[in-house]
Amino acid sequence: MIWIMLIISTLSAQAAQPIHWGYLIELSHQHEFYKINEPILKPKESWQNLFTFSYLDRDLKQLKDCVFYKVPGEGLGTLKIKTIYAFDKCDDYVLRAGDKEWPDIKSLQFNIHENIVTFDISFKNYRSEKWLAKFQKAFTKPSPAMNLSSAEFKSPKTLLLAPHSSVIVASKAGLLKADFQCHQISEYCEEVKPSVCDQCPEGWYEIPNGCLQGPKFCGHHSCGSKGKPACRRGMVWQRRDSKFDCRIDSSFAYCQKGLSVQCEGQKAFCR
Amino acid sequence: MRPRPLAPVRVKHIDPPEKLFTQVIEASQKKILKLWEEGDRYFPKEGTRCEEEIQHDNTVGRSYYQCNPHFWQCYWQGGVKEGPALEVELSGQTFHVVAKAAFAPIPAFSQNPRYYDLFKRSELGLHLNYGYMVELIVKEIPGLSQPMLLADTCRDTYLPERIYGYGKVKDEKDEGFIWDNFGRNLFIDKFYVTNRQVNEWRILNGEPSKIEINRGQWPKPALLSLKDQIKYCHFYGKRLLEAKLFDAASMSPADLKDPKPSRVLRPETPWQRDHSRSFLGMARINPDYQLAPLDCQLAQVQGCHERYFSTDSATWMGLHYSLGFYPESLRNFIEPSKNLKMSSRFFLPASEWHELGVLSNWNGVQEKKLPVAFRCYEEVAP
Numbered sequence: 296m297i298w299i300m301l302i303i304s305t306l307s308a309q310a311a312q313p314i315h316w317g318y319l320i321e322l323s324h325q326h327e328f329y330k331i332n333e334p335i336l337k338p339k340e341s342w343q344n345l346f347t348f349s350y351l352d353r354d355l356k357q358l359k360d361c362v363f364y365k366v367p368g369e370g371l372g373t374l375k376i377k378t379i380y381a382f383d384k385c386d387d388y389v390l391r392a393g394d395k396e397w398p399d400i401k402s403l404q405f406n407i408h409e410n411i412v413t414f415d416i417s418f419k420n421y422r423s424e425k426w427l428a429k430f431q432k433a434f435t436k437p438s439p440a441m442n443l444s445s446a447e448f449k450s451p452k453t454l455l456l457a458p459h460s461s462v463i464v465a466s467k468a469g470l471l472k473a474d475f476q477c478h479q480i481s482e483y484c485e486e487v488k489p490s491v492c493d494q495c496p497e498g499w500y501e502i503p504n505g506c507l508q509g510p511k512f513c514g515h516h517s518c519g520s521k522g523k524p525a526c527r528r529g530m531v532w533q534r535r536d537s538k539f540d541c542r543i544d545s546s547f548a549y550c551q552k553g554l555s556v557q558c559e560g561q562k563a564f565c566r
Numbered sequence: 567m568r569p570r571p572l573a574p575v576r577v578k579h580i581d582p583p584e585k586l587f588t589q590v591i592e593a594s595q596k597k598i599l600k601l602w603e604e605g606d607r608y609f610p611k612e613g614t615r616c617e618e619e620i621q622h623d624n625t626v627g628r629s630y631y632q633c634n635p636h637f638w639q640c641y642w643q644g645g646v647k648e649g650p651a652l653e654v655e656l657s658g659q660t661f662h663v664v665a666k667a668a669f670a671p672i673p674a675f676s677q678n679p680r681y682y683d684l685f686k687r688s689e690l691g692l693h694l695n696y697g698y699m700v701e702l703i704v705k706e707i708p709g710l711s712q713p714m715l716l717a718d719t720c721r722d723t724y725l726p727e728r729i730y731g732y733g734k735v736k737d738e739k740d741e742g743f744i745w746d747n748f749g750r751n752l753f754i755d756k757f758y759v760t761n762r763q764v765n766e767w768r769i770l771n772g773e774p775s776k777i778e779i780n781r782g783q784w785p786k787p788a789l790l791s792l793k794d795q796i797k798y799c800h801f802y803g804k805r806l807l808e809a810k811l812f813d814a815a816s817m818s819p820a821d822l823k824d825p826k827p828s829r830v831l832r833p834e835t836p837w838q839r840d841h842s843r844s845f846l847g848m849a850r851i852n853p854d855y856q857l858a859p860l861d862c863q864l865a866q867v868q869g870c871h872e873r874y875f876s877t878d879s880a881t882w883m884g885l886h887y888s889l890g891f892y893p894e895s896l897r898n899f900i901e902p903s904k905n906l907k908m909s910s911r912f913f914l915p916a917s918e919w920h921e922l923g924v925l926s927n928w929n930g931v932q933e934k935k936l937p938v939a940f941r942c943y944e945e946v947a948p
Contacts, residue, residue, distance in 0.1 A: 314584055317584060317585070317588040318588065351692075351715075353713040355685060355687070355689075355692060355699075355715065356689060357689065357690070357691030357692065381690075381691055382690060382691075427585075429588070439724050439726075439727075439751055440724060440726075441723075441724060441726060441883060441884070442723055442724070442884060443723070443724045443753075444718075444719045444720065444721060444722050444723060444724075444753065445721075445722050445724075445751075445753035445944045445946055446694060446697075446717035446718055446719045446721070447717070447719050448724070448751065448753070448946055449693040449694060449946060450692070450693045450694045450717055451717075452599055452603075452716070452717050452719055453595055453598065453599060453714055453715065453716055453717070454694075454714065454715040454717075455591070455712060455713075455714055456699075456712075456713040456714060456715065457713075458710070458711055458712065458713060469688060469689055469690065470687070470688065470689065470690060471690070477947070478947065478948075490947045490948055492947030493693050493946065493947050494690050494691075495803065495947075496687070496695075496803065497800040497801065497803060498800060498803045498804060498805060498944070498945075499945075499947060507749050508749065508948055511947065515800055515805065517897075517899065518899055519899035519900070519902075520899075520902070526899045527750075528745045528746075529729075529745050529746030529747060529748060530746070530748070531729060531746040531748045531826060532729045532744045532745050532746040534729075534826065534828070549743075549745075549899075549900065551899055551900060551901065551902055552900065552901055
């Protein structure tokens with residue numbers, strides 16, 4: 296029975312969309328104007344970036360498919376897919392040739408369901424196709440709790456990858472360098488930029504500054520020793536409200552026995 | 567008569583094999599994870615038949631086989647049972663999902679192609695720093711395969727947010743050094759880093775000649791110099807365990823529901839606040855104290871049989887081996903010279919070392935008479 300199903304399905308396979316659309320990771324961009332279940336009609340003859348889908352190839356390279364559509368006008372429409380490195384911009388590839396193109400499109404519309412984007416495509420010869428882009432179950436970061444592992448806290452337990460490797464070479468440098476500031480916090484405890492410290496290859500260190508989150512840097516250091524940043528001690532153990540300003544109350548940090556916490560700006564160091 | 571308009575031709579849609587394949591793989595994920603995370607449940611009573619991967623003896627507890635790539639390799643090469651396959655029922659049909667030996671042999675282990683590959687992140691993007699690559703096929707759907715990354719979910723465990731104490735205090739009124747980890751995501755290795763794990767580090771680091779080849783040693787604690795212990799932890803984005811974290815993970819809080827207690831107690835053992843009421847305390851009073859099997863499961867001291875990956879020594883948050891077993895290397899930024907948990911299987915049960923908060927000094931060099939184990943912890947950035 297299975298074999299019959301397989302033979303029939305192989306003979307009439309219509310899956311023109313890329314194989315890796317079976318396990319995408321993220322819908323990282325969606326055109327802001329087009330609505331679901333409505334044919335895309337304007338602006339005529341223009342290239343539009345309908346969607347960007349992220350996925351991992353079998354070498355765990357993070358890639359994205361830019362899905363471009365040339366809206367039909369005088370001529371017919373064209374769908375094109377360009378696969379690029381995840382940190383490059385689709386906009387830079389709008390007018391370049393796609394890795395694969397499907398011309399002669401009379402009309403195209405899409406729909407979005409939970410974890411699935413569908414495309415209904417009608418071609419010149421009245422042939423129609425339905426394409427499916429399926430996402431792996433979205434990862435929701437769990438609240439940390441007893442018995443939770445760091446791996447489960449950061450990522451799904453399994454990640455499905457594309458069956459093929461990609462020849463795309465990353466246009467940006469690999470991992471973050473040592474001492475790169477991966478989490479920027481102002482002296483007023485405001486987050487200037489969200490943390491990217493999970494991208495530091497060898498971990499990160501923090502210079503405590505009396506804020507709930509202090510500035511962080513890629514790499515490692517021995518906190519608490521002479522001339523080094525102080526170590527973080529926390530702002531709850533005091534069991535009192537305090538202004539944890541380096542000059543007023545530096546109990547949020549500590550140094551090894553014999554040294555004292557001193558401040559450079561709001562940052563705590565050991566002298 | 568007007569000509570009848572042409573109706574659009576919709577090709578009769580029959581699911582391609584890719585779609586069925588994806589459905590089978592999705593449906594098999596629970597079973598795949600169970601095999602990976604709970605290898606101990608699949609470990610046969612009569613032992614395994616894969617000498618190049620596993621040389622089991624009774625000194626090793628079954629929890630060693632959780633998230634263990636050698637067990638994964640052994641299972642799929644037929645060392646656990648003949649014709650291994652995970653059965654998946656889908657729409658009334660039974661499919662057989664199996665791992666594929668898709669990866670190059672690791673000559674240091676064996677000449678067999680591997681059913682997994684070690685992964686260490688080398689590009690931006692992924693949140694996981696390391697893991698294990700595997701590839702699955704469905705016997706009934708030839709020509710397709712599914713690469714997959716398995717995370718190591720068995721290694722470490724979360725240290726809850728609360729106020730903690732470090733070291734011993736002179737008397738009950740003395741609060742000593744206290745601190746808190748509110749706003750920090752700390753995860754501590756449950757067991758010592760093993761030779762198996764250090765072998766993986768050596769391979770990923772391009773140093774296969776340095777691996778431990780004696781398979782019987784793989785579950786045992788890796789004995790690296792302090793410098794290499796730190797290097798090892800950093801390689802995986804982790805840090806060598808700190809003394810104050812070790813104390814936090816070992817000293818049971820008086821009230822788990824109150825993360826901001828007005829007094830932070832310093833229990834002397836992980837199981838009993840008062841050392842004198844534990845078997846270690848009794849051994850101090852009674853020189854003829856006879857060790858019971860349960861004593862050795864709690865803290866492996868001199869006189870106990872050697873055993874690894876026993877789970878009875880777990881503390882309140884899931885850390886193992888906080889007293890006894892091996893001397894353990896700890897970083898200490900409060901009192902840097904106190905960097906060694908001395909309590910271990912090399913000291914009699916009556917020894918003064920067998921008490922939480924009691925630390926010694928280590929010069930960072932391994933010696934035969936005092937081997938020093940280690941473990942890492944990870945602070946996950948917000």
